[in-house]
Amino acid sequence: MAFNHAKLLKQPIKALLLDISGVLKDGDIPVQGSLEAVRTLQSMGFPFRLITNETLKPKSTIRNTLQMLGYEVNEQDMQCPVPFLKEILIKENLRPHLLLHPRMFAEFEGIDLSNPNCVVMGDAEEYFHYDSLNECFRKLIAMKNPILFSLGINKYYLDDDGLSMDVGAYCKGIEYATGVKARIVGKPSKEYFLRAVNKLGFKPEEVVMIGDDIEYDVGGAQECGLRGVLVKTGKFRPSDELHPKIKPDAIVENLQQFVEMYIKAQDTKQLQGVSA
Amino acid sequence: MAFNHAKLLKQPIKALLLDISGVLKDGDIPVQGSLEAVRTLQSMGFPFRLITNETLKPKSTIRNTLQMLGYEVNEQDMQCPVPFLKEILIKENLRPHLLLHPRMFAEFEGIDLSNPNCVVMGDAEEYFHYDSLNECFRKLIAMKNPILFSLGINKYYLDDDGLSMDVGAYCKGIEYATGVKARIVGKPSKEYFLRAVNKLGFKPEEVVMIGDDIEYDVGGAQECGLRGVLVKTGKFRPSDELHPKIKPDAIVENLQQFVEMYIKAQDTKQLQGVSA
Numbered sequence: 001m002a003f004n005h006a007k008l009l010k011q012p013i014k015a016l017l018l019d020i021s022g023v024l025k026d027g028d029i030p031v032q033g034s035l036e037a038v039r040t041l042q043s044m045g046f047p048f049r050l051i052t053n054e055t056l057k058p059k060s061t062i063r064n065t066l067q068m069l070g071y072e073v074n075e076q077d078m079q080c081p082v083p084f085l086k087e088i089l090i091k092e093n094l095r096p097h098l099l100l101h102p103r104m105f106a107e108f109e110g111i112d113l114s115n116p117n118c119v120v121m122g123d124a125e126e127y128f129h130y131d132s133l134n135e136c137f138r139k140l141i142a143m144k145n146p147i148l149f150s151l152g153i154n155k156y157y158l159d160d161d162g163l164s165m166d167v168g169a170y171c172k173g174i175e176y177a178t179g180v181k182a183r184i185v186g187k188p189s190k191e192y193f194l195r196a197v198n199k200l201g202f203k204p205e206e207v208v209m210i211g212d213d214i215e216y217d218v219g220g221a222q223e224c225g226l227r228g229v230l231v232k233t234g235k236f237r238p239s240d241e242l243h244p245k246i247k248p249d250a251i252v253e254n255l256q257q258f259v260e261m262y263i264k265a266q267d268t269k270q271l272q273g274v275s276a
Numbered sequence: 277m278a279f280n281h282a283k284l285l286k287q288p289i290k291a292l293l294l295d296i297s298g299v300l301k302d303g304d305i306p307v308q309g310s311l312e313a314v315r316t317l318q319s320m321g322f323p324f325r326l327i328t329n330e331t332l333k334p335k336s337t338i339r340n341t342l343q344m345l346g347y348e349v350n351e352q353d354m355q356c357p358v359p360f361l362k363e364i365l366i367k368e369n370l371r372p373h374l375l376l377h378p379r380m381f382a383e384f385e386g387i388d389l390s391n392p393n394c395v396v397m398g399d400a401e402e403y404f405h406y407d408s409l410n411e412c413f414r415k416l417i418a419m420k421n422p423i424l425f426s427l428g429i430n431k432y433y434l435d436d437d438g439l440s441m442d443v444g445a446y447c448k449g450i451e452y453a454t455g456v457k458a459r460i461v462g463k464p465s466k467e468y469f470l471r472a473v474n475k476l477g478f479k480p481e482e483v484v485m486i487g488d489d490i491e492y493d494v495g496g497a498q499e500c501g502l503r504g505v506l507v508k509t510g511k512f513r514p515s516d517e518l519h520p521k522i523k524p525d526a527i528v529e530n531l532q533q534f535v536e537m538y539i540k541a542q543d544t545k546q547l548q549g550v551s552a
Contacts, residue, residue: 129405130441137432137441155453156413165406165413169449177431177445 008227008249009265014206015047017196017221020062020078021054022212022234023255027160030069031233033256038071040259050078051196051209053152053186053216055122055167056101059083079196081151081186082107085120088185094147096120097139099132099170117143121174121182122151123167133170140178148174152186154216158235187213188220197226210255212236219246229258284503284525285541290482291323293472293497296338296354297330298488298510299531303436306345307509309532314347316535326354327472327485329428329462329492331398331443332377335359355472357427357462358383361396364461370423372396373415375408375446393419397450397458398427399443409446416454424450428462430492434511463489464496473502486531488512495522505534 018024024034041048050073054062059080066073082104089096089111097116098105101124119136140146154166171182186192197207204225211217212234221228230240230248233255241251252258294300300310317324326349330338335356342349358380365372365387373392374381377400395412416422430442447458462468473480480501487493488510497504506516506524509531517527528534 124406126406128409130400130402133404133445134440137445138438141439162414163417164410165449165453169409169413169453171449172452173441173445173447173449176448177441 008208008229011205013208013227013262015049015200015202015208016041017049017051017193017200017207017209017226018255019209019211019213019217019234020050020052020066022158022236023210023231024050024066024071025069026158026234028065028069030071031231031254033254035070037254037256037259038073040263042072047200047202048077049196049200051187051193052078052080053154055081055104055151055186056125058104058107079192079199081122081192084192084195085149085151085185086111088149089118094118096149097136099127099136100124100151101127117145118147118149119174120149120151121167121171123157124170125164128170133174136174137177140174140180146178146180148178148180148182150182150184150186152216153182153184153188154213156235158212163235187211188216188223190224193221193224193226197224208249210258214240214243214246214248218248219243222246222249231255231258284484284505287481289484289503289538291325291476291478291484292317293325293327293469293476293483293485293502294531295485295487295489295493295510296326296328296342298434298512299486299507300326300342300347301345302434302510304341304345306347307507307530309530311346313530313532313535314349316539318348323476323478324353325472325476327463327469328354328356329430331357331380331427331462332401334380334383355468355475357398357468360468360471361425361427361461362387364425365394370394372425373412375403375412376400376427377403393421394423394425395450396425396427397443397447399433400446401440404446409450412450413453416450416456422454422456424454424456424458426458426460426462428492429458429460429464430489432511434488439511463487464492464499466500469497469500469502473500484525486534490516490519490522490524494524495519498522498525507531507534 025031059075059078063075095112095116097119100122119140140148150167150171153168153171155168156163157166175182197204208227208229209217209221210229212231214230218228218230227249229250232253301307335351335354339351371388371392373395376398395416416424426443426447429444429447431444432439433442451458473483484503484505485493485497486505488507490506494504494506503525505526508529
């Protein structure tokens with residue numbers, strides 16, 4: 001455990017961005033201590049927002065799962081890639097070909113899916129296969145101005161039976177074969193982080209991102225001027241602590257430890273304030 | 277058509293390396309003029325060798341197909357990735373996990389496939405899917421010293437119903453997710469080209485490679501000191517002529533045109549020799 005007070009607390013923390021998978025829950029199981037941690041934050045009136053790259057389930061389903069697990073959160077507290085993407089598609093008059101889990105198709109109601117002029121990839125689990133990937137490849141090489149969206153670019157995530165490859169791996173293959181560089185909708189894209197920060201009503205330097213992905217939660221947030229904290233839950237691997245480039249502002253056992261240590265640091269500060 | 281005599285004929289051509297798919301045949305159909313071209317080369321006693329990244333079929337099957345189409349070639353004239361890989365596996369005491377078309381498994385007779393300490397990927401068509409790719413990913417991240425072989429790193433090839441993604445796309449995804457850089461067995465690896473040149477008994481600068489892959493046939497050969505000629509058959513796309521980095525020593529309609537123009541150039545030279 002490395003809780004670098006000096007670095008993390010160099011300035012006040014006014015709000016948090018919390019990853020969902022690996023921080024609040026693993027599959028349908030709450031991460032140890034996270035229910036208590038979120039309740040503590042809520043009882044303190046401490047602002048936070050949930051920010052996820054999850055594209056296997058609609059936002060409403062993720063909210064339902066979280067509520068079922070005991071988290072009192074609602075959709076307005078959450079940021080997911082698909083609604084964000086829909087805004088882009090509408091604004092830029094784009095008609096997507098979708099490589100997504102079929103349960104996500106209903107989320108695209110109102111979007112023209114005929115005669116596609118872009119390709120959208122999200123995590124698709126067993127729907128990633130030779131034919132579906134080839135279809136994306138062929139559509140892209142036939143487009144005059146090919147546009148490829150990837151909902152996140154994560155390398156892997158923690159599945160029920162171990163780590164599994166995420167959309168990033170499949171997207172990199174399509175990028176390689178087509179020569180088309182994907183536009184990322186989700187972490188670590190700057191506009192995605194900054195949207196969440198704006199919704200909270202704070203400046204990037206006032207916000208701390210807490211996630212289990214050293215590169216795209218922690219590194220991505222740091223790139224945007226936030227502080228980034230790595231939890232040792234979810235897909236965390238010991239080698240993450242030795243990442244050659246990304247140095248988290250803190251590494252904690254889990255979200256609960258972060259919240260406890262933050263409160264302790266605040267108490268100490270207050271005591272120092274009283275004694276000064 | 278761009279047949280840059282000056283560049284291509286700056287020094288004598290003593291032997292040829294010929295790609296199979298896209299140059300001699302597309303699927304089970306001979307490329308127009310190639311049967312005649314190969315017969316002409318054979319009747320001239322002009323040395324050539326077939327060099328392919330094909331891993332969907334055993335060498336013996338490829339030879340049978342070529343013979344059925346009318347090419348009088350035998351296995352000694354051909355270089356395929358799998359036999360080359362087998363030499364490496366034996367030499368380095370490696371036990372592969374195979375992501376290949378199942379019809380290739382018999383080619384690994386005599387190779388220990390238990391408790392794998394490396395992963396081998398080749399074109400697998402519909403056997404590229406979520407579970408098979410995830411299996412490679414999981415085996416690699418569990419290895420202390422992960423080794424990944426890719427049989428070629430091609431982006432796409434011409435299938436019966438259009439262009440299809442090749443092993444390179446899937447390999448790049450695995451590389452991205454695992455952080456392991458693949459060792460390429462096949463074109464454009466230097467040792468693969470130089471093996472073929474050595475078997476011909478010439479120096480790289482005396483040999484011309486003829487292929488339909490601008491990057492891995494033409495560019496790869498040029499990197500090894502050979503000259504590289506692009507045919508406009510197989511997976512050739514008009515954009516290949518505008519490749520920002522790779523400039524073929526010649527671009528020809530097909531193999532037959534190359535052979536005819538080569539013979540014409542030789543005749544002209546001889547005539548010039550006579551008149552001088």
